[in-house]
Amino acid sequence: MHPRILEVTERLIARSRPTRERYLQLIRGAASDGPMRAKLQCANFAHGVAGCAPQDKQNLRLMDSANVAIVSAYNDMLSAHQPYEHFPEQIKQALREVGSVGQFAGGVPAMCDGVTQGEPGMELALASREVIAMATAVALSHNMFDATLCLGICDKIVPGLMMGALRFGHLPTMFVPGGPMPSGISNKEKADVRQRYAEGKASREELLESEMKSYHSPGTCTFYGTANTNQLLMEVMGLHLPGASFVNPYTPLRDALTAYAAQQVTRMTKASGNFMPLGEIVDEKALVNSIVALHATGGSTNHTLHMPAIAQAAGIQLTWQDMADLSEVVPTLSHVYPNGRADINHFQAAGGMAFLIRELLDGGLLHEDVNTVAGHGLRRYTQEPFLEEGKLVWRDGPTASLDESILRPLARPFSPEGGLRVMQGNLGLGVMKVSAVAPEHQVVEAPARVFHDQQALADAFKAGELERDFVAVMRFQGPRSNGMPELHKMTPFLGVLQDRGFKVALVTDGRMSGASGKIPAAIHVCPEAFDGGPLARVRDGDIIRVDGHTGTLLVRVDETELAARPLAQAPTGNDLGCGRELFGFMRHAMSSAQHGASAFTASLEALK
Known part of the structure; x- marks a missing residue:
């Protein structure tokens, strides 16, 4: 490990010890020996299952099935979240196949910053993160659940879901991405039209045509803004399935990853014998890993707000100085717009997360000995998902970048320091x-x-x-x-x-x-x-x-x-x-x- 990574990690652990220990006491005390619903009064339990299908009701009564809370930020105002319309039923069906149950526990608000830019509604954006955290807590407050699946992608939404879910950190939890939209016109072309419009050299019709060719279909916006930074950091923290972040929506691979995530979270419950709650995954090492990846990719500045807030929710005291000290030793390995001309689909094609994580691990810049939703150890995330005869499998990811104008090895970084x-x-x-x-x-x-x-x-x-x-x-x-x-x-x-x-x-x-x-x-x-x-x-x-x-x-x-x-x-x-x-x-x-x-x-x- 790089000595600076160890130094920052060790002081973060020392600084956070009182609050982290208190947090772990809280979540370990909340974790029960069996399903929480077993301790509910009969009337409470009956209310909780009244809307379920008959077989789901029976499975929940037997107490040997996992009941998975689905907390979703679906709306079709956000292109990134539009595919979530279909996820709950996909998830429920995948859970039934392994004898478990999914309940839609609650929806959280999700505003589109792209729609509200420069408008009064943008003044609600950061506050919406806190509302999302509270809505997540309300959704999980029923004590009916053994695990959680969080469906969220964009700006304040993933941090809000994380902050709320961490207060229920005794529950195994996974984040289920939806994937980026296919590439439209280049981000540089879009930016050029915007500047020409500002100078009065392009008409409003030209501007609108350009914008609609850029933001053109369901899926996450393809530039490397807060939404895609969220996805990258969730994967590096081990809260996505390996390689799940940047698979396009409405594809067979995307559907297979969604179904696998639903079943995987049941393997993390107490009943499975492999108990791994969210609060034991999000620790000091995972947070340091997230900041390293943020710097290595020139990620969103919004995460200088979100990561300290997320850390605080897990009892960890992350500071800007920690982030700055890491930035000095983490080289920039990717150039995705606005840092370069490529978009996130090009990043994925050049080697994506598997290549990035391998380079950072091999360079001693990421902690490998961490818990993840795929098991112990981050090395698992150097693999990529594929379909073989309809079955989801993982293979080792590329060991070389396919395009060094987008993604580079540690030996040839774009910059010797972070973004x-x-x-x-x-x-x-x-x-x-x-x-x-x-x-x-x-x-x-x-x-x-x-x-x-x-x-x-x-x-x-x-x-x-x-x-x-x-x-x-x-x-x-x-x-x-x-x-x-x-x-x-x-x-x-x-x-x-x-x-x-x-x-x-x-x-x-x-x-x-x-x-x-x-x-x-x-x-x-x-x-x-x-x-x-x-x-x-x-x-x-x-x-x-x-x-x-x-x-x-x-x-x-x-x-x-x-x-x-x-x-x-x-x-x-x-x-x-x-x-x-x-x-x-x-x-x-x-x-x-x-x-x-x-x-x-x-x-x-x-x-x-």
Whole structure:
């Protein structure tokens, strides 16, 4: 093992020992010697099985069958989740074949960030993660279940399902992916049309045609954003079947993997003799593995929020410094848009997860001795699934990349370090996705131009006010201010200005997410402006340095003068409409970005 990986793991274990031990006590105490439903009163049990088919009722009465909770984020607003419409029946049938039962325990909300980008609904996105966690807990609260299958893919959905399921960490749990849509037009072509539209060089009809050729069918969007990062991390953490993440929907292999997952989770129950609950899989080593894979692939910056929040739900105290220290020694092995031109289907064809995991294992960058849903040891995940005469089998994955412009061996990385940088200085603490930014653009020192919303920046661009070097400061976008929406509406405008030769950067207490592109952006800055962070004292014209090489984020203003400046006031009147008023209590409870921007932090801290 690489000494840095061991060092970070050991200090994470030491730091987390009190909360982790308390968490393990809780889940081990919740695990019973047999099915929980056996302890229910007769009336309670009768309610729980009243809607079941006669044979399922009989199986549940015998207590030697597994009852599997299906928790699904299905809706057909999300292309990635549309295939889940058919999964519950597939799962139930596969379970009946092994004498077990599946019950649809509950649905959780699932909003599409692609639909809500730049709209008021985006201000609900991060809060929806907490709602999903709570909805998952409600679904599992019936004490009828021996195991759980979580059906979720996209941005806040997988983290929310994880956070909720971890509070029922005594249950064996698997995540069941749906797979990416087939490739449409290239992501670069899509981005080019967006920029031309921002400049007024493409019509709205051209823009719409381009977007619909890119997002064109059921399945996950094919760029390497938060959704596909979720899938990659779930597999590296051993919560998917090996090789399951990026198999296209509505294919025989996809269906076979879904059925196998249903049956596999029954093999992890107490009755099977191979008990492996979720809380024993998600440990410090699994979390370190997830961060290594995040860096090696230039994954979504949203996971600097999600992984600390997930860790906290498992009693583990993961920090941005842990993530930064790992980034220094983990090389970048893949280039998938926005880090490159390829999409996730091309990544899969070039060698995919099996090749990536083998390289990282052989290089001593991943812990091999971990629990997974496929058994003990991560080496199993260097295999790929195939159908042989209709039967699902696994074979050893490729030992060489089929396209080194997409996926490279450890000996020839794209970069010697990972894709994320922790930024710090007198403006606070933030992160930057350096893997998507060309080296010559990673350092910008220029006057600040302060904005309080994306439309103001768009208006300034259209008025010709931004034809110069500048650092856009987009403040009051943090979790406690307006829910921390993603800020992609201004990306095309900043991209145009950079292409015109200007030095531009972004500094914000908001999010840019997995689609963070070629503009240097110091995001998730905390303390946020709403809480009196330094961003609230920045003025137009202040010189700001954003240095992605060294991780420096500062304003060149005398410290005494900066401290003496009055705090800018947050905009008012923007928290009504589109349901935003219902989430005020949650915004006020949110922790800082570095602690996961979670409403649950305080309550989980009480477990120490």
